[in-house]
Amino acid sequence: MGLKRRSFIITAITAATSAVLPQLALAAKKNEANKRVVVIGGGFAGATAAKYISMWSANTEVVMIERNAQFVSCPQSNLVLAGNRTLQQLTSDYRNLANIHGVKTVQAEVVDVNTQQQSVTLNDGTKISYDRLVLAPGLDFIxxxxxxxxxxxxxxxxxxxxxxxxxxxxxxxxxxxxxxxxxxxxxxxxxxxxxxxxxxxxxxxxxxxxxxxxxxxxxxxxxxxxxxxxxxxxxxxxxxxxxxxxxxxxxxxxxxxxxxxxxxxxxxxxxxxxxxxxTQKAGKVAEMAGVVNVDKRWCKVDFLSYESTAQSNIHVIGDAIHAKLPKSGHMANAQAKVCAAAISALFAGQKPEQEPVFNNTCYSFVTDKEAIHVAAVYRYNAEKKQMIAMPGSGVSDKSSVLEGRYADAWANNIWADTLK
Ligand SMILES: Cc1cc2nc3c(=O)[nH]c(=O)nc-3n(C[C@H](O)[C@H](O)[C@H](O)COP(=O)(O)OP(=O)(O)OC[C@H]3O[C@@H](n4cnc5c(N)ncnc54)[C@H](O)[C@@H]3O)c2cc1C
Missing domain, CATH: 3.50.50.60 (FAD/NAD(P)-binding domain)
Structure with a gap:
């Protein structure tokens, strides 16, 4: 794709999409960029991927498209039901991704993906082309x-x-x-x-x-x-x-x-x-991109890069994938970083890391203050081509107020790592 066409498309985005945040500091970076990654979804997976691709990939413009104006965390949302948190405490905007990390954040719904032309279409008709597409649409209900x-x-x-x-x-x-x-x-x-x-x-x-x-x-x-x-x-x-x-x-x-x-x-x-x-399945945009290939619900990926096994240049991360991994915010954040590193390596003409390792921790509040956790480490198994749980994974002995404090610290850390 030529740079000329790319600049036209970016002008079109800016003109057509009122919610594009001002990107003055990015002008220099935009001019240098000769590759574009489009990320669909600004949840734990998409926001993390957008941030880390922008940090790790040289000469790359990152456009993150999210239908909602704000990020609202599902972790801790059960506490809102009992009056132990407010939704406001769980809500953030995407300003830091744009201002600190140079991500172009667009508030819009992606309504079509054209894998031949390598472009996505927004609900206002704007088309945005990509060199690589990262799908992080979370789940839809069946x-x-x-x-x-x-x-x-x-x-x-x-x-x-x-x-x-x-x-x-x-x-x-x-x-x-x-x-x-x-x-x-x-x-x-x-x-x-x-x-x-x-x-x-x-x-x-x-x-x-x-x-x-x-x-x-x-x-x-x-x-x-x-x-x-x-x-x-x-x-x-x-x-x-x-x-x-x-x-x-x-x-x-x-x-x-x-x-x-x-x-x-x-x-x-x-x-x-x-x-x-x-019951749930991968977010609808995954069907549009032709990457739903397990039980008509989930997307199979290569765990070294999170590239879809059905479409090249399209990566899928987070809840939408088929894996022996829990569908959690922690996992979505970790997968996003492996994917970001792989995209950066691929752009540099290198192989992605061949032995990715990451962990999952999930806290649950059993009262207003006491929590419990489950934790596991997952390592890539080249023979099975899967992320496999390592021995030693485990759960709390009992619920405690101390674990409640850890749960709050976990939440603050993952929100910061995803959005700041
Ligand atoms: C009640 C509850 C409690 C939870 N507690 C925990 C916990 O304690 N710890 C933990 O680790 N996990 C927890 N989770 C799980 C966690 O919320 C999910 O695993 C995580 O949000 C998955 O991240 P994701 O980015 O894949 O999807 P999401 O976070 O759902 O993000 C997907 C985003 O994509 C956007 N999108 C989709 N399609 C389009 C489109 N076509 N155009 C534009 N935007 C689009 C959506 O608007 C959404 O913002 C909890 C979930 C629930 C429901």
């Missing part, structure tokens, strides 16, 4: 079985932190004394394996303090709690005895959002407040 759950305000999923989190919190506050909250857990894999069980703790914490005759029913499509099982079950017993009824193997067979009832194989359940977490 609504085929229960279309009534789509685009409605009665039964929030609250699985993307934001207005839905606030809605569920307000519904809990307004619920009558002695009422019933039902939450459902989809069959794995889904975003944040311990997330639903942390949510159960936070909902039960709220009930204990504001509505102690009420109860929470958890309808879990899985055979048991799928993460930190012993720790969650101990917390439910220690702190929330009598408040939580946990029913495993409970896939939804029908859901009536007008009457707030759910049917499973075991019976019909009536709620006063209902939180259905739908």
């Amino acid at each position: 609504y085929e079985q229960f279309p009534q759950l789509k685009n409605q305000q009665k039964v929030p999923h609250a699985w993307k932190a934001g207005p839905q989190t606030d809605l569920l919190h307000r519904q809990m506050m307004a619920m009558k004394q002695g009422g019933t909250i039902i939450m459902t857990v989809p069959a794995a894999p889904f975003k944040c394996p311990p997330g639903p069980y942390e949510r159960a703790c936070q909902i039960a914490f709220f009930l204990k303090h504001h509505n102690p005759t009420a109860k929470l029913i958890i309808l879990d499509a899985n055979a048991d709690v799928i993460s930190k099982k012993a720790l969650f079950k101990a917390a439910w017993k220690q702190h929330y005895e009598g408040l939580i009824e946990y029913i495993p193997n409970s896939s939804i067979e029908n859901v009536d959002i007008d009457n707030l009832t759910i049917e499973t194989e075991f019976g019909q359940y009536k709620a006063d407040v209902m939180n259905v977490i739908p």
Whole structure:
């Protein structure tokens, strides 16, 4: 692609997209750039990739396209439900990526990817070409079985932190004394394996303090709690005895959002407040790019570069990939850095690092102050072409206030590493 065409496209972006942040300090860098990486998504994966590609790749312009004006963290969003955090505490803007790291941040929705022309189209019609594309779109929900759950305000999923989190919190506050909250857990894999069980703790914490005759029913499509099982079950017993009824193997067979009832194989359940977490798949833009190649849901990648196995010059990171790795913010951030280093190496005509190693840590709050964690180290296995968990991975002995402080420190660090 010629530089002439590139400058035309950049002029078009600036003219057409009002949300492009001013990039005065970047003028010099832009003129020197002879390569462009477009990153779709400004979550943990995309924002980290944009920052590190910009830091590590010479003569490279990085354009990050995100539909939302602000970053809202899913980690700690369960605490908003119980009133132990506010959404404001979990919200940041993208200013530092632009001002400190020279990323061109564009607020827009990508509506098409043309792999032949190596370009993406925004919702206002602007086309942006790329040398390499990084897809970090997170997840979308699968609504085929229960279309009534789509685009409605009665039964929030609250699985993307934001207005839905606030809605569920307000519904809990307004619920009558002695009422019933039902939450459902989809069959794995889904975003944040311990997330639903942390949510159960936070909902039960709220009930204990504001509505102690009420109860929470958890309808879990899985055979048991799928993460930190012993720790969650101990917390439910220690702190929330009598408040939580946990029913495993409970896939939804029908859901009536007008009457707030759910049917499973075991019976019909009536709620006063209902939180259905739908099954999930890679964000829709991955389908547009033709990189969804596992179970019509996930994207297979080469773990040395995160390049798609279906399309060259397209990398996929974060929740959207198919991997033996948890779908967590910590993982998304780590994968983004491996991907950024690989892109920088490839641009320099070198091979990516052949033995990447990274870790995952995931904290869950079981009360307002006490937390538990799971941690693991993953190393690339050349024979299996997979990231494999190393021996020694483990979980906390018990919940504690100290781990709660570590959880806050973890969150502050990862937000800073992703966005600052
Ligand atoms: C309740 C809850 C609690 C959690 N707690 C933790 C925790 O304690 N620790 C942890 O590590 N992880 C946690 N997670 C998981 C973590 O939030 C995800 O794994 C992480 O957000 C994945 O990052 P991502 O960048 O892949 O996706 P996301 O963070 O979802 O970002 C994707 C971004 O892409 C944008 N996008 C998608 N399509 C387009 C498009 N076409 N055009 C423009 N923009 C687009 C979206 O708007 C979004 O901002 C939790 C999740 C939930 C739901």
